[in-house]
Amino acid sequence: MRTVHVNASTPYDVLIGEGLIDRAGELTAKVVKPCRAVIVADDTVDELYGDRVQISFSYAGFDVSRWTFPAGEASKNLGTLSELLEELAGRRVTRSDLVVALGGGVTGDMAGFAAAVLNRGVRFVQIPTTLLAAVDSSVGGKTAVDLRAGKNLAGAFHQPSLVVTDTDVLRELPAALRSCGAAEAIKCGVLRDPALFDLLEGGDWLGDIDEIVVRCVAYKRDVVARDEFDTGDRAFLNLGHTFGHAIEQLSGLTVSHGEAVAVGMLMAATSAGCPDDTVLRLARCLRANGLPTHCPYGAQALAGAALSDKKRSGDTLTLVLPEAIGRCILRKIPVGALEDWFARALAAQERLAL
Ligand code: GLY
Numbered sequence: 001m002r003t004v005h006v007n008a009s010t011p012y013d014v015l016i017g018e019g020l021i022d023r024a025g026e027l028t029a030k031v032v033k034p035c036r037a038v039i040v041a042d043d044t045v046d047e048l049y050g051d052r053v054q055i056s057f058s059y060a061g062f063d064v065s066r067w068t069f070p071a072g073e074a075s076k077n078l079g080t081l082s083e084l085l086e087e088l089a090g091r092r093v094t095r096s097d098l099v100v101a102l103g104g105g106v107t108g109d110m111a112g113f114a115a116a117v118l119n120r121g122v123r124f125v126q127i128p129t130t131l132l133a134a135v136d137s138s139v140g141g142k143t144a145v146d147l148r149a150g151k152n153l154a155g156a157f158h159q160p161s162l163v164v165t166d167t168d169v170l171r172e173l174p175a176a177l178r179s180c181g182a183a184e185a186i187k188c189g190v191l192r193d194p195a196l197f198d199l200l201e202g203g204d205w206l207g208d209i210d211e212i213v214v215r216c217v218a219y220k221r222d223v224v225a226r227d228e229f230d231t232g233d234r235a236f237l238n239l240g241h242t243f244g245h246a247i248e249q250l251s252g253l254t255v256s257h258g259e260a261v262a263v264g265m266l267m268a269a270t271s272a273g274c275p276d277d278t279v280l281r282l283a284r285c286l287r288a289n290g291l292p293t294h295c296p297y298g299a300q301a302l303a304g305a306a307l308s309d310k311k312r313s314g315d316t317l318t319l320v321l322p323e324a325i326g327r328c329i330l331r332k333i334p335v336g337a338l339e340d341w342f343a344r345a346l347a348a349q350e351r352l353a354l
Helices: 020-029 043-059 078-090 105-120 131-137 167-171 175-191 194-201 206-226 233-238 241-250 257-271 276-288 299-307 335-351
Strands: 002-006 012-017 036-042 063-069 098-103 123-128 142-147 150-157 162-166 316-324 327-334
Touching: 002 206, 012 020, 012 206, 020 043, 020 098, 020 123, 020 162, 020 167, 036 043, 036 078, 036 105, 043 063, 043 098, 063 078, 078 105, 078 142, 098 105, 105 123, 105 131, 105 142, 105 150, 123 131, 131 175, 131 206, 162 167, 167 206, 175 194, 175 206, 175 233, 175 257, 175 276, 194 206, 194 276, 206 233, 233 316, 233 327, 241 257, 241 299, 241 316, 241 335, 257 276, 257 316, 257 335, 276 316, 299 335, 316 335, 327 335
Parallel strands: 012 162, 036 063, 036 098, 098 123, 123 162
Antiparallel strands: 002 012, 142 150, 316 327
């Protein structure tokens, strides 16, 4: 088992290793005295792992119950959150109790937000079961639900007390979910870690998954330690997201987040004039990981969709631009210039036959 310590306003450990899901209760009991614990999972994950996690927490002395909701991003809304909060309150969950988020990003974000607001803050533990949640959303304390006006618009910063990542669970993921998480891991490689990028490059990295998760979490740990509340450097984690968000929107959400981030990263690189050999290397890496490299939309439509992001404020936006594998910069641009950035990326896409 490997440990990454996150030095946030509430410090905690991220534990990464094989077979941890059956030890989640015992590992949690080292940081949270056994109490009432509610395991929150979607119906798919509950079916796969709910019994094992419940047994593990019961065995460690917790008074455990479970609450499930229908799988999918469509559940991540105020309606489901309200049901969850009523349920937690009805089960008399207090500030000395525990919420256990068992699942991917939807579950972690929503259960974490419920824990943040119930009784003005209940402790919670993250047990990520997707690669994307393991390398990104389970760490750093961002919790939220979607509003009709956009994704993650209602939320809070609330750090977990512990993150327990079982890499055997990640190894069993279906290919599409693995690719989605790989996009976020490749993102960390492009941002800071060329050795991580090397590990991911061939697409055949299941044997190195512990090392990959540790490296991504260590990177996120460093960013969160510098900028927990997202007022500066945490923006680096948005690499590929401005371009990708536009693709996700225009596809009517049929393109997954990971696929959109993959194409978005490539567009960020080409629009910034990143050298062709670096761009082609990134494109090969994305393809080897089952991810797309081609954007089928025009610059005007992309700029319109990117600018519809309700979280954007003011007349400028910040792009994250790769200069090399392992080195990116932040660049503030006027919103009116965004269409030109998309146009440059699309011209490079055609020239390089991406
Ligand atoms: N997933 C981006 C962040 O945690 O800031």
